[in-house]
Amino acid sequence: MRYLTDRKRATGLGASGQGTHHHYQMLISSILMVVVVPLFVFTFGAGMGGTREEVIAYFSRPWPAIVTGLGMIVILNHVKNEAHEAIEDYVHGMAERFALIATSALTYTLMAMGLFALVKIAL
Template sequence: MNYLTDRKRAEGLGSGRKGTHHHWKMMVTSISLVVLVPLFVFVFGSALGRSQEEVMAFLSRPFPLIVIAMGLIVGLTHIKMEIDEAVEDYVHGIARKLTLVATAALVYTLMVAGLFALLKLAL
């Protein structure tokens, strides 16, 4: 006997496949950002307005570098998941797949570029 709903047959996914995992990832990144954003603002604000040598000396310490890197990584990961959710809701067909790939490529490129810039300033 077949107990599949029409929607499950159409998409090939059940109701509990990835939604719970996505929800928990969003909750973890959201809670992390609650802590990281004020730290990021404090650390970034204290480096603002300094000369390049002072900023490089400031970022050579581990705490500011780690806070800025974690803010960058967690923030961009959270943004990527939000964009993926919007694309999955409103874009269909091949445009959906291409948009998801383009979004992932852009976000990961921004991550690498940001981390490279941080390391270049720190070293």
């Protein structure tokens, strides 16, 4: 039995009405992560292991600060989207709503805290 109407099949919408939007969103995020994660790991790793003053001086430079901020945003946004997908699949009802709100709040809080710390170091 087919659950797709001719119109939905023609427009690419599935049974949920969202179609391939989430797939393309995660595809773009994954492609960004292929570039950003190695840059983040090598840039962040190069700044570790020194004294406090050396680390602050390293992350005060524009390139390490930009790469670290971009890495935090892209990685945490990808984690949030993946967590939302898992929650939508396995949790239902009010617990689903609370879990979605909690994961969004947690990831945005981590982004804000990380960017605040980075700005405080850079300035």
